[in-house]
Amino acid sequence: MMKREVLLHHSERVDDLLTQDIGIIQSDEVFSFSMDAVLLARFASIPRRGRILDMCTGNGVIPLLLTTRSEAVIEGIEIQPRLADMARRSVAMNHLEDRVMIREGDLRELYLETGHGVYDAITVNPPYMPMNGSDIKLNEHQAIARHEIHCTLEEVIQSGARLLRPGGKLSMVHKPLRLAEIISLMQKYRLEPKVIRFVHPRLHMEANMVLIECIKDGKPEVRLRPPLIVYDDQGNYCQEMMEVYYGSSEGRS
Numbered sequence: 001m002m003k004r005e006v007l008l009h010h011s012e013r014v015d016d017l018l019t020q021d022i023g024i025i026q027s028d029e030v031f032s033f034s035m036d037a038v039l040l041a042r043f044a045s046i047p048r049r050g051r052i053l054d055m056c057t058g059n060g061v062i063p064l065l066l067t068t069r070s071e072a073v074i075e076g077i078e079i080q081p082r083l084a085d086m087a088r089r090s091v092a093m094n095h096l097e098d099r100v101m102i103r104e105g106d107l108r109e110l111y112l113e114t115g116h117g118v119y120d121a122i123t124v125n126p127p128y129m130p131m132n133g134s135d136i137k138l139n140e141h142q143a144i145a146r147h148e149i150h151c152t153l154e155e156v157i158q159s160g161a162r163l164l165r166p167g168g169k170l171s172m173v174h175k176p177l178r179l180a181e182i183i184s185l186m187q188k189y190r191l192e193p194k195v196i197r198f199v200h201p202r203l204h205m206e207a208n209m210v211l212i213e214c215i216k217d218g219k220p221e222v223r224l225r226p227p228l229i230v231y232d233d234q235g236n237y238c239q240e241m242m243e244v245y246y247g248s249s250e251g252r253s
Contacts, residue, residue: 012086014093022064022094025086033061036173036209037125039199039228041065042244043211044171047072050120053163055107055156060087062123063100072120077103077110079151107159108151117165126156128175153178154185161189164216169194176210183212192218197225202233 008014012027026032041062046052050072054062057076066074078084084104091100103110130152151159153174160170170191174182176198183193191214199209207227229238237245 017061017065022068024059024061024064024090025093026059027086030059030080030082030086033059035230037061038065038244039209039211040123040125040171040173041069043173043197043213044121044123045169045195045213046070046121046123051075051118053077053119053122055122055124055160056126056151057087057102058083058125060090060100060102062125063087063102064090064094064096066123067096067099071099073101074099075101075103077105077107079104079106106151108155110159111162114163116162117168119163120165120168122160122164122168122170124156124160124170124172126151126153126172126174128178153181157182157185157191158189161191161216164191166217168216169213170216171211171213173209173211176207179210179212182210186212186214190217191215192220193222194218195223195225197228199228199230202231203229 008025009027011029012025014023015026016022017024024033037058038061042065044066046066046069048070052063052066052070052072052074054060054066054074054076057063057078060076060078063074063076076087078087081104084102087102091097091102105113157170164170170186172182179196186193193212193214195211195213197211198207199211200207228240230241232238
């Protein structure tokens with residue numbers, strides 16, 4: 001394990017990412033990555049070289065995981081200053097400053113700085129819950145990460161479409177109950193869904209996550225991959241999940 005020289009703030013800790021020699025700064029008070037981020041980092045089609053962006057990057061878990069699959073330049077953008085700072089410190093702690101750059105800012109305005117159509121691939125694990133006027137019993141950081149406070153689903157997809165080059169790929173993880181809305185919005189902004197995969201907690205349970213990949217200006221054609229089952233009847237990870245967490249770091253290209 002590499003030597004870790006990093007200043008931790010109150011409530012923070014350093015956790016290991018899978019079996020890779022990578023550590024990440026976490027805080028339950030602010031943000032801790034979960035299975036959806038790991039599955040997205042494994043699912044996404046990314047180039048070996050080029051330019052990759054992770055929107056809503058949080059503490060930078062997805063860019064860090066993607067460094068094990070690609071030699072491309074990987075950027076992350078996060079609107080919350082504290083999370084962006086955690087992500088930058090995690091990048092520095094892993095000596096990946098030449099591979100990963102964390103931006104602090106609003107993803108809706110990033111195209112004003114970078115221009116249109118500059119990324120070969122984009123990943124995004126956006127806030128899942130729309131603002132519906134209900135009382136949000138979370139602290140500010142958690143609320144922003146989970147609810148569409150600073151960006152709506154449409155704004156995320158529109159921003160991705162602006163930033164992707166023609167033929168570029170956007171990969172997203174979200175809740176299945178919003179799948180129809182996701183597909184409709186993707187097609188509205190010329191992002192054609194190409195691959196969909198549902199994630200089920202157990203074999204006979206309803207899916208609680210969906211992974212979806214689309215191509216900028218792609219032709220209409222979608223493939224449904226076999227469902228991913230997380231736990232067996234004994235509550236242990238199924239074989240594929242064991243491979244995701246503890247097996248090869250190589251994903252599909």
